[in-house]
């Protein structure tokens with residue numbers, strides 16, 4: 001059985017009246033490399049940002065390593081739906097179980113309804129599922145690294161500080177929490193800083209930028225910045241990496257160095273979701289390709305299936321424009 | 325010639341009133357207003373980003389009223405109203421109520437400056453911090469605010485200088501700052517022009533030195549990063 005790392009369940013995302021994601025479901029397995037392609041505006045970035053909750057999905061659930069990152073979506077749990085007053089009312093009104101569930105989902109009858117108005121049984125079940133599976137959003141994010149199109153290195157920190165900031169802050173917080181719980185801790189805050197520094201230097205060596213440790217990001221080239229951004233994410237030792245067009249903002253001559261690093265990473269087994277317009281790279285590294293169109297997954301399969309034999313006409317059309 | 329002679333005469337007799345009492349109280353009021361303004365203004369700017377609608381509404385209302393009415397009016401209202409709310413104030417000199425008004429006034433302006441400073445920081449900075457699993461608070465304090473503050477230093481400096489000048493309005497209540505010193509000495513000597521000149525030079529010197537100090541500080545902040 002492959003181990004599911006990231007489970008995206010029926011994600012909808014609305015920005016006001018703009019419906020950007022319209023029911024996206026997919027799972028990412030441990031070690032898998034998923035590449036997302038599609039035209040501009042099809043919702044690729046939004047989907048990726050929903051995975052680590054930088055965007056809050058309007059409906060649907062995000063599960064990371066068996067833990068729920070979003071609130072419970074009652075539409076995804078029939079047992080919850082069936083406890084709602086709305087459902088009971090519909091069934092009492094003569095609808096079958098299936099009809100009632102369909103009606104509730106299709107007409108969004110639970111929308112914005114406080115659990116309380118759906119009865120104590122419903123509220124209790126929602127709370128139980130949440131309590132059993134929910135993980136703090138920050139804990140969830142610590143397991144997912146994200147790389148942005150525009151690098152987003154911290155401008156007010158040196159390269160090394162960029163890399164050590166999160167490990168040090170979070171490490172110290174964990175230490176504090178452990179002490180509060182009365183656990184015996186062997187590490188001190190100083191150890192945490194020292195370890196983070198050593199790790200940062202090792203990561204910098206890996207990308208050959210150790211001499212830039214004390215430089216500020218503004219003095220780096222685009223390619224260097226993106227490589228630092230990638231190792232900044234790696235310093236948190238994530239289980240999944242999310243890349244949002246990591247080379248789109250780069251001068252052509254710097255694309256290679258960044259792709260090389262990402263290739264290294266995925267070859268070493270890092271589970272990754274990559275949004276990219278680099279089709280050659282996608283073909284090369286992907287275990288699975290997702291073609292997004294108009295807020296849904298329009299085609300999905302191995303690179304061979306999607307690139308050589310696309311079934312969806314939109315996908316065919318898209319590929320004919322980007323492949324030569 | 326007479327003018328200069330008069331100024332010399334005034335200064336020999338009343339230098340304490342101008343230089344010690346006048347400048348002293350002007351600086352005291354300014355520092356109270358700016359320190360209080362920086363503290364409460366930061367809190368207000370952060371509170372305005374919270375999800376609590378009521379809190380946002382109250383802060384927006386305060387800022388709107390403060391910006392939409394003259395400081396002098398605010399001082400009058402404060403001096404009459406605060407002692408009704410806090411009875412202890414009625415037995416204390418006006419300078420207490422005046423200080424509170426100036427703090428509220430400067431908080432409102434500072435909060436707007438900080439808010440615009442925060443908004444000017446690229447949203448990607450916050451997103452990158454959050455994507456690493458840092459809390460909103462840590463991201464704000466370690467990444468966004470330091471960058472925001474660097475951007476708003478010139479505006480904060482201007483606000484400081486505005487405050488120094490606005491303290492002159494407190495002379496309406498004879499609290500002892502530079503403009504009060506002017507009123508006192510003019511009342512005794514009837515030398516209006518000379519007294520105005522002295523006070524004008526002193527205000528100018530204060531704000532000029534202040535702006536130089538702020539510039540230097542700004543430069544130092546900019547140099548780091």
Ligand SMILES: Nc1ncnc2c1ncn2[C@@H]1O[C@H](COP(=O)(O)OP(=O)(O)OP(=O)(O)O)[C@@H](O)[C@H]1O
Nearest residue numbers: 015018020038039040041042043044045046047245
């Ligand atoms: N915060 C937002 N507020 C409002 N609309 C948004 C927001 N973010 C994205 N959108 C809209 O959602 C749609 C999809 O955007 P998204 O960034 O996901 O597309 P994309 O597939 O990543 O495109 P690209 O290839 O250009 O990056 C676009 O129409 C965009 O304008």
Ligand SMILES: [Mg+2]
Nearest residue numbers: 044045046245
């Ligand atoms: Mg995008």
